[in-house]
Amino acid sequence: MPEVSTHPLLDVLLAGGARAERMTASRVLPARTARHADWPDWADATVVQGYRKLGVERPWTHQALAADLVHQGRHTALATSTGSGKSLAFWLPALSDVRTAAASATLDPGNISSARARPTTLYLSPTKALAADQLSALERLLDAAGTRDVRVATCDGDTSREQRTWVRDHADVVLTNPDFLHYSLLPNHRRWSRLLKGLRYVVIDEGHAYRGVFGAHVSHVLRRLTRLVERYGGSAPTFVVASATTAEPAAGAARLIGVAPDDVTAVTQDASPSGRRTVVLWQPPEIASWRPAPVGDAEVGPLSRDRSSDVPISMQRADLTEPDPWAVGSQGPADDPEVDAVATEAPPEHPRRSATAEVADLLADLAASGARSLAFTRSRRGAESVAQQARDHLRHAPDAAGRIAAYRGGYLPEERRELEQALRTGDLLGLATTNALELGVDISGLDAVLIAGWPGTRMSLWQQAGRAGRAGADGLVAFVAREDPLDTYLVTHPEAVFDAPLEATVFDPANPHVLAPHLCAAAQEAPLRSEDLAAFGDPAHVRGILDVLVARGALRRRSSGWYWTHHQPATGLTDLRGAGGTPVRVVEHGTGRMLGTVDAASADGQVHDGAVYVHQGTTYVVTHLDLADHTAVVQRRRLDYGTWSRSVMSVAIEGWDDDEPRAEVDDTGHDLVTRQWGPVTWGLGPVEVTSQVVSYQRRRIPDMQVLGTEQLELPEHTLGTVAVWWSVPEFVLRAADISAEQAPGALHAAEHAAIGLLPLLATCDRWDLGGVSTELHPDTGEATVFVYDAYPGGAGFAERAYDLGATWLRATRDAIAACPCADGCPACVQSPKCGSYNAPLDKDAAVRLLDAVLAHDPGVTHPAA
Known part of the structure; x- marks a missing residue:
C-alpha cells in the first residue's frame, strides 16, 4: 500500500479539503538516511578543516568514492540527486592538489623540479549564474579553511581585459562556460599556456544539459581542449561529469568527452540524507465561462524560443513555448511564430482555470503560511504574472506580499544574484521563475515547489522537483496541469509521471554538420595531423569530412597535415547554442536605466512598439523598438491591460519546380x-521557415476583453x-x-x-x-x-x-x-x-x-x- 503523506503543507494546498478534488494523484518518495565515510588520506588537511567549519564533519560515501576516483585520474560520472553535495567530490581533489604543489614549492624553493607547472582545474557550467554560484561557494570554503594560496576566478565574456589577464597568469581554478572555451580560450591557447600545461581536472557540471546539437558541439570543444592539453602537458586531463538526473551516466559522459564507455566510472548510489518528498498531481477546477481555443498545425521549432543568454539551447525547455494564453501578462497562442493559422473552435465542454492563475493562488497560500517556495512557469511573462497575482492575493498581508518576486532570463546579473541570495536567507518566501533556476544554483531549505505545466521532459520535472526539501528536510511538489491534452493525460495517468524512466541524453558527435566547423577550428588552433583524427571520431569518417573541406577551400592539405589559411577566425563558422543575434536592451525613458534584456529572436513579439513590458510587477509601455541599435525604450505606466502579439509563419521549399x-x-x-x-x-x-509579427491586441485585465488591435510593420525572420x-x-x-x-x-x-x-x-x-x-x-x-x-x-x-x-x-x-x-x-x-x-x-x-x-x-x- 502506498505511503500516505502527512506533509503539513499539503493541507495548505488542499485548503483544509476545499480543494481536495483538484489533487488527482500523489506519491510519497521515501526518506533516505545518510551514509558517511572517512576523509581520504590524500585530502589536504586545511581543505578538510574548511569543510568541517562549514558543517561537513564527514563526507557522504558517494562523495568520498567519487573524490577518490577523480584523485586517481579516473574519468568519473557523478549522477546523484539535487542537493547531494556533488561539488565536494571534485573540489576536494582539485584543491588538495593545488595545496600540495604549493607546499612542495615552498618547502624546496631551490629544487628545480619544484618549478613544475602548478596543477590547474577548469570548471565548465552551462550558465554564468551557476559559475558565479560555484565561485561564491569556493570562496566561502577557502575563507573557512583560512588559506590564501589557492587562486580561483570566473572568466567569461563579461570579464574585463585586466581581470582576464590576471586569470591567465595566476588562477589555479578557472570557472567558465563552453562558449568562452570555444570563442576565446582555445583560439588564444598560447596566452593560456600556463593553465593548459598544468590542467589536471576538467569539471563539467549539469552534464544532462549537453544534449542535442548543443551537446554535439560541446563534445567537440572538449576534444579540441584535450588535444591542446596533450600538446602542452603531455597527458590528458581527468574529466568529471556531474548531473543530478540522467539516464546511462557513464555512456553519456564518455560520448561527451570522447572516450570509451569503459574509461568512465559512474557513481550513482546517493548517500546523502533526504526527507520524504510528497509529489502531487493537480488539475485546476472547471469554470463556468469559456474562451476560444487555438487551432494550428505546427510543432515548434527554433523561431519561437524564448531564449536567455544565460541559459543553453540544449537546456531552455521550460521557457520555450506554450505560455498560458489566458493568464495575466502572458502571451497568447497567436504569438507562436510557428503557427501560421490561428482560428477558433467550439467552446470546450468543461473549460478549466488556467495553470498560471492556480499556481499564483497556491504560491500565495504557501507564503502566507510561512513556507519558502519556488513556482516554475513556462514563460518569462508567466513568471511575472504568477508573482504579481500572488502579491495581489496577499494585499491583506503586506509583509508576505513584499516577499514574493519573479526570476527569469533577461534580468541583469546583479539583480539575479540578489534574488538568489534573498531566497537562500529567507528574505523571500516565494519566487516565480522560468527554468533559469532549474540548474544547480545552490538554494537549499525550500519547503515546496510548484510546476505550472509539463516542463517537457521527465529530467526537467525531477530537476525542478529536486529543489523541494533539500538539506534532508521533507518537501512538497505539485505539478499543476494546463488545459491541454498532454497535461490532462499526465495528471490522470500518474504512472506516466512516476514510473516511466528518464530520457537519454542524446547527441551525435559524428554529425558532419557539427563536426566540420570544429575540424576547421582545431586546424586553426594547431595543424591537424593524421594521428589527431581519432580524437574526433572514426578516422575514416573524419578524413572524409576533411576531404570535403579541402575541396570547398575551407582547409588546405599539406604533407604535414591540414591547415586553416583564412584570415577570419574559424570559430565563427558555428554557433554552439544556435541562439544568434544581439540581445535587445530594455531601457527606461528619462532615466536611461537598463531594466534587462530580451533575446533577439523574441524581441519582435515581446518589446514591439506599444507592447506592455512587466518587470517585478511594475508595468511599462514600449515607446520605441530600435532593432538597428538593439534597444527598446520603455515608459513606466499604471495600466489595466496587457498586450498579445500575433505572428504568421510560412515554409517555402527552395529550388522547387512545380511542374517537374x-x-x-x-x-x-x-x-x-x-x-x-x-x-x-x-x-x-x-527550406525557409519565415516568421513575422504582424499585429498585437490590447486586452483588459482580468476579463481579457479585447480593447483594440494594432498593426505592426516589423521585419520577417527567416x-x-x-x-x-x-x-x-x-x-x-x-x-x-x-x-x-x-x-x-x-x-x-x-x-x-x-x-x-x-x-x-x-x-x-x-x-x-x-x-x-x-x-x-x-x-x-x-x-x-x-x-x-x-x-x-x-x-x-x-x-x-x-x-x-x-x-x-x-x-x-x-x-x-x-x-x-x-x-x-x-x-x-x-x-x-x-x-x-x-x-x-x-x-x-x-x-x-x-x-x-x-x-x-x-x-x-x-x-x-
Missing part, C-alpha cells in the same frame, strides 16, 4: 531531391534549414476514408508522432526538430508533412529521415496503433512542444493516413489483387 520536381542544388550546397512512392512524393532539401517532407494527393486521403474535416488532425497527429520517433533513427533530440503539417501546401499543391532541423543550415537529421523513410514511417505508424489510449496521448501523438496546444489531433485517422502512405512503399511486395 527534380534533383538540383541550391547556392548553399544542399541538394534538393525527391522520389516517388506511386502518388506519394518524398522530398529532402533546403530560418534557412533542411527539411524532409512527404506529400499526399487528395484522392489518397479520400481512399483512406479521411474526410476534409479529418485531414488536419490526421496530418498533425502523424507529424507529432514522426518527430517523436525520429530520434530513434537519427541520434538527435526531439528538441532539435521542428515540424509543420498542412492540408494544402503552396509548393507541393498537396497535403504535406514537414520535419525540419531546428538549426540554421541544417544538422543532418532530415537527411537521415529521408534515407530511412520507410523504416521511420512504419515505426511511427506502429507506435500510434500500439498505444492503448483512445484518442491520443503523450506516448503517441501529443507533443510537449506543440505550438497549437495539441489541437486538432485525430489518432485513428493518422493510422489510416500512414497505412495509405506505406501501402505505396516500393520496397514492399504487395500481394496480387
Whole structure:
C-alpha cells in the first residue's frame, strides 16, 4: 500500500479539503538516511578543516568514492540527486592538489623540479549564474579553511581585459562556460599556456544539459581542449561529469568527452540524507465561462524560443513555448511564430482555470503560511504574472506580499544574484521563475515547489522537483496541469509521471554538420595531423569530412597535415547554442536605466512598439523598438491591460519546380531531391521557415476583453534549414476514408508522432526538430508533412529521415496503433512542444493516413489483387 503523506503543507494546498478534488494523484518518495565515510588520506588537511567549519564533519560515501576516483585520474560520472553535495567530490581533489604543489614549492624553493607547472582545474557550467554560484561557494570554503594560496576566478565574456589577464597568469581554478572555451580560450591557447600545461581536472557540471546539437558541439570543444592539453602537458586531463538526473551516466559522459564507455566510472548510489518528498498531481477546477481555443498545425521549432543568454539551447525547455494564453501578462497562442493559422473552435465542454492563475493562488497560500517556495512557469511573462497575482492575493498581508518576486532570463546579473541570495536567507518566501533556476544554483531549505505545466521532459520535472526539501528536510511538489491534452493525460495517468524512466541524453558527435566547423577550428588552433583524427571520431569518417573541406577551400592539405589559411577566425563558422543575434536592451525613458534584456529572436513579439513590458510587477509601455541599435525604450505606466502579439509563419521549399520536381542544388550546397512512392512524393532539401509579427491586441485585465488591435510593420525572420517532407494527393486521403474535416488532425497527429520517433533513427533530440503539417501546401499543391532541423543550415537529421523513410514511417505508424489510449496521448501523438496546444489531433485517422502512405512503399511486395 502506498505511503500516505502527512506533509503539513499539503493541507495548505488542499485548503483544509476545499480543494481536495483538484489533487488527482500523489506519491510519497521515501526518506533516505545518510551514509558517511572517512576523509581520504590524500585530502589536504586545511581543505578538510574548511569543510568541517562549514558543517561537513564527514563526507557522504558517494562523495568520498567519487573524490577518490577523480584523485586517481579516473574519468568519473557523478549522477546523484539535487542537493547531494556533488561539488565536494571534485573540489576536494582539485584543491588538495593545488595545496600540495604549493607546499612542495615552498618547502624546496631551490629544487628545480619544484618549478613544475602548478596543477590547474577548469570548471565548465552551462550558465554564468551557476559559475558565479560555484565561485561564491569556493570562496566561502577557502575563507573557512583560512588559506590564501589557492587562486580561483570566473572568466567569461563579461570579464574585463585586466581581470582576464590576471586569470591567465595566476588562477589555479578557472570557472567558465563552453562558449568562452570555444570563442576565446582555445583560439588564444598560447596566452593560456600556463593553465593548459598544468590542467589536471576538467569539471563539467549539469552534464544532462549537453544534449542535442548543443551537446554535439560541446563534445567537440572538449576534444579540441584535450588535444591542446596533450600538446602542452603531455597527458590528458581527468574529466568529471556531474548531473543530478540522467539516464546511462557513464555512456553519456564518455560520448561527451570522447572516450570509451569503459574509461568512465559512474557513481550513482546517493548517500546523502533526504526527507520524504510528497509529489502531487493537480488539475485546476472547471469554470463556468469559456474562451476560444487555438487551432494550428505546427510543432515548434527554433523561431519561437524564448531564449536567455544565460541559459543553453540544449537546456531552455521550460521557457520555450506554450505560455498560458489566458493568464495575466502572458502571451497568447497567436504569438507562436510557428503557427501560421490561428482560428477558433467550439467552446470546450468543461473549460478549466488556467495553470498560471492556480499556481499564483497556491504560491500565495504557501507564503502566507510561512513556507519558502519556488513556482516554475513556462514563460518569462508567466513568471511575472504568477508573482504579481500572488502579491495581489496577499494585499491583506503586506509583509508576505513584499516577499514574493519573479526570476527569469533577461534580468541583469546583479539583480539575479540578489534574488538568489534573498531566497537562500529567507528574505523571500516565494519566487516565480522560468527554468533559469532549474540548474544547480545552490538554494537549499525550500519547503515546496510548484510546476505550472509539463516542463517537457521527465529530467526537467525531477530537476525542478529536486529543489523541494533539500538539506534532508521533507518537501512538497505539485505539478499543476494546463488545459491541454498532454497535461490532462499526465495528471490522470500518474504512472506516466512516476514510473516511466528518464530520457537519454542524446547527441551525435559524428554529425558532419557539427563536426566540420570544429575540424576547421582545431586546424586553426594547431595543424591537424593524421594521428589527431581519432580524437574526433572514426578516422575514416573524419578524413572524409576533411576531404570535403579541402575541396570547398575551407582547409588546405599539406604533407604535414591540414591547415586553416583564412584570415577570419574559424570559430565563427558555428554557433554552439544556435541562439544568434544581439540581445535587445530594455531601457527606461528619462532615466536611461537598463531594466534587462530580451533575446533577439523574441524581441519582435515581446518589446514591439506599444507592447506592455512587466518587470517585478511594475508595468511599462514600449515607446520605441530600435532593432538597428538593439534597444527598446520603455515608459513606466499604471495600466489595466496587457498586450498579445500575433505572428504568421510560412515554409517555402527552395529550388522547387512545380511542374517537374527534380534533383538540383541550391547556392548553399544542399541538394534538393525527391522520389516517388506511386502518388506519394518524398522530398529532402533546403527550406525557409519565415516568421513575422504582424499585429498585437490590447486586452483588459482580468476579463481579457479585447480593447483594440494594432498593426505592426516589423521585419520577417527567416530560418534557412533542411527539411524532409512527404506529400499526399487528395484522392489518397479520400481512399483512406479521411474526410476534409479529418485531414488536419490526421496530418498533425502523424507529424507529432514522426518527430517523436525520429530520434530513434537519427541520434538527435526531439528538441532539435521542428515540424509543420498542412492540408494544402503552396509548393507541393498537396497535403504535406514537414520535419525540419531546428538549426540554421541544417544538422543532418532530415537527411537521415529521408534515407530511412520507410523504416521511420512504419515505426511511427506502429507506435500510434500500439498505444492503448483512445484518442491520443503523450506516448503517441501529443507533443510537449506543440505550438497549437495539441489541437486538432485525430489518432485513428493518422493510422489510416500512414497505412495509405506505406501501402505505396516500393520496397514492399504487395500481394496480387
